[in-house]
Structures are given as structure tokens and as C-alpha cells.
Amino acid sequence: MEYQFRPIGKKCAATGEDLAPGSLCHSVLVERNGELVRLDYSEQGWTGPPEGALGVWKCVVPTPAEVRHEPLDTNALMRCFEQLTEEASPAREGLRYILALLLVKKRRLRLDGSRADGDLEYLQLAGAQGEGAYEVRDLNPSDEDVQQWQRELNVYLASEWNPGSEAA
Structure with missing residues (x-):
């Protein structure tokens, strides 16, 4: 089974501040109303995974030039x-x-x-x-x-x- 969820967000789920390109981001998958929801946190906004987190990982916020690439089949x-x-x-x-x-x-x-x-x-x-x-x-x-x-x-x-x- 393959799960689909949105790509990295633009704002920290805790602080509401913009996620800076090149900065470390903590991402979490949680279930809300029967759907998988991705939450992204800045280093400053990260206090650990929320209760019931299904997945947790770190990534680097991409620079705008890296955000979109035309996919090849x-x-x-x-x-x-x-x-x-x-x-x-x-x-x-x-x-x-x-x-x-x-x-x-x-x-x-x-x-x-x-x-x-x-x-x-x-x-x-x-x-x-x-x-x-x-x-x-x-x-x-x-x-x-x-x-x-x-x-x-x-x-x-x-x-x-x-x-x-x-x-x-």
C-alpha cells in the first residue's frame, strides 16, 4: 500500500513562522479525522513528536530552485x-x-x-x-x-x- 501526503510545508506547525530554505525541518505524520496529515516544524518550534505520531523524520527545507522538477516517466x-x-x-x-x-x-x-x-x-x-x-x-x-x-x-x-x- 502506498500512502500519499503533501510535500513539505512553508510554515512551522508550532510557531507559524516561515521554514527557511536550507534549514533543518522535523516532519511528522499524524492521523486526523481518518486522514494522514503532515506537520512540519522548525528547529525552534520542535519539542518532540506529538502524541499518536505515526512517523517522524528530519529533512532539509529545499531552496525554491529545488522545489519543483518536471517528473520524468x-x-x-x-x-x-x-x-x-x-x-x-x-x-x-x-x-x-x-x-x-x-x-x-x-x-x-x-x-x-x-x-x-x-x-x-x-x-x-x-x-x-x-x-x-x-x-x-x-x-x-x-x-x-x-x-x-x-x-x-x-x-x-x-x-x-x-x-x-x-x-x-
């Missing part, structure tokens, strides 16, 4: 992944890793297992529509690495990769 993202796989550029290994995880989350790729090669671990993936086997090195990234690669992937998708082109 999963088939377009898959073509982009295949293109990165063909390029096999070590400089884009992080992008490929993040894109692979995104496609697994969107159920366009599935994780079939993993294999070790010395000190390295590889994720073994297959396309949900029968595309061939793929291996992506498990980079075990830090949170900072993930955020950096996500930013790079957004730039790559927006500027270098043409979603209208078909993979050969």
Missing part, C-alpha cells in the same frame, strides 16, 4: 539508466547508483541479489519489463554523497540528457 528514467550503463563513466557512477535506487523504488528495476568481488559489492538488477541483467556497484554512500548525487542527477536530467531520444 519511469520508462524515460530507464532509458537514461541504460545510457549511463552504456557510457560506463566512473565519473557518473554515483548518478547511476542513485538512478538505479530510484528505479527500484519505482518498481521499474528489481533487485535480484548481490555479489561480492573482493572488497566490492555489486547490486544485481533486472528490468521489470524483461530488460537484461545489470550490475551496479554498491557505493554505501554517506547522506551527503546521496544529496550531492541527487543534485547532480537533477542537473544531468535537465541539461545533458534528452528525454525525447530513444535508446538504441
